[in-house]
Amino acid sequence: MNPLVALTVAGTDSGGAAGVAADLATFAALGAHGTCAVTAVTAQDTTGVRAVVQLSADHVQAQVDAVLNDLPVAVAKAGMLGAVAVAGVVADLPPGLPLVVDPVLRTSSGAVLADDALVTAYRDHVLPRCTVVTPNLAEARRLAGAGSEEPPVDVALALHALGPAVVLTGGDPEADWCRDLVVDDRGRAHVLEHAGVPTTNDHGTGCTFSAALAVHLARGEPLPTATRAAQAFVAAALRRSAGWRLGRGRGLVAHTFVPPTQEV
Numbered sequence: 461m462n463p464l465v466a467l468t469v470a471g472t473d474s475g476g477a478a479g480v481a482a483d484l485a486t487f488a489a490l491g492a493h494g495t496c497a498v499t500a501v502t503a504q505d506t507t508g509v510r511a512v513v514q515l516s517a518d519h520v521q522a523q524v525d526a527v528l529n530d531l532p533v534a535v536a537k538a539g540m541l542g543a544v545a546v547a548g549v550v551a552d553l554p555p556g557l558p559l560v561v562d563p564v565l566r567t568s569s570g571a572v573l574a575d576d577a578l579v580t581a582y583r584d585h586v587l588p589r590c591t592v593v594t595p596n597l598a599e600a601r602r603l604a605g606a607g608s609e610e611p612p613v614d615v616a617l618a619l620h621a622l623g624p625a626v627v628l629t630g631g632d633p634e635a636d637w638c639r640d641l642v643v644d645d646r647g648r649a650h651v652l653e654h655a656g657v658p659t660t661n662d663h664g665t666g667c668t669f670s671a672a673l674a675v676h677l678a679r680g681e682p683l684p685t686a687t688r689a690a691q692a693f694v695a696a697a698l699r700r701s702a703g704w705r706l707g708r709g710r711g712l713v714a715h716t717f718v719p720p721t722q723e724v
């Protein structure tokens with residue numbers, strides 16, 4: 461039997477925690493074959509982003525075409541896009557292909573990965589095309605043009621009004637409970653609460669979550685069920701890396717699935 465094939469359109473993280481590395485590791489862990497179209501190459505580690513080389517929209521399109529013309533891709537996810545023209549490539553993915561968009565506007569270390577023109581392109585072209593968008597609250601407010609006083613449910617509903625279902629993620633290393641707010645395709649809101657894992661080794665959670673969500677949706681699960689499964693996948697990964705002491709900055713969410721072979 462063939463595995464499900466998933467495509468990520470995203471940037472690389474040289475530290476191996478976020479972006480394409482997280483997506484391919486997550487697809488593999490869930491039994492899917494991962495393919496990728498790289499949008500940008502970052503020089504990045506646990507302390508932050510040092511440099512970014514943006515790939516041309518033509519080259520991103522060429523990677524997408526190579527994959528789609530050869531392999532039976534069942535679902536796509538988009539992470540860092542980096543440029544308005546690349547947002548256009550994502551918006552032009554074949555209309556029937558389910559698409560999860562994790563808007564990458566700024567990293568947790570503070571690097572700005574999207575300017576105002578790219579935010580506008582997300583709002584006008586990418587969100588109306590995608591199946592589900594998975595921003596955190598700061599990203600959701602920026603995409604919706606909402607102020608800090610607007611309640612999260614209203615922000616999520618404003619994004620839903622642009623077209624997609626929404627999972628507004630609420631990861632918090634200090635909270636006993638994390639709350640992800642789901643607005644399904646019919647505009648019904650569900651708060652999906654789960655136990656927080658007390659760890660600051662959480663670099664890469666957003667990418668890992670949206671990649672896991674894409675695989676579960678492609679298997680036909682309704683959005684709340686797929687969200688629960690993706691939450692559980694991230695929580696297990698966070699528990700696995702909670703004791704790691706790797707890097708000088710914010711540590712990595714685990715993408716290893718067998719016990720470590722060497723301690724450092």
Ligand SMILES: Nc1ncnc2c1ncn2[C@@H]1O[C@H](COP(=O)(O)OP(=O)(O)OP(=O)(O)O)[C@@H](O)[C@H]1O
Nearest residue numbers: 568596629630631632633638656657664665666669
């Ligand atoms: N400490 C934690 N314990 C349990 N679940 C967590 C924790 N941190 C994040 N999550 C979960 O991980 C998923 C991704 O959410 P998060 O809010 O971290 O995304 P993000 O802010 O976009 O991540 P990133 O910083 O990688 O961009 C959500 O389901 C969230 O609840």
Ligand SMILES: Cc1ncc(CO)c(N)n1
Nearest residue numbers: 471472473478479540567
């Ligand atoms: C390449 C890349 N994509 C996404 C994120 C989001 O955290 C990141 N830090 N780097």
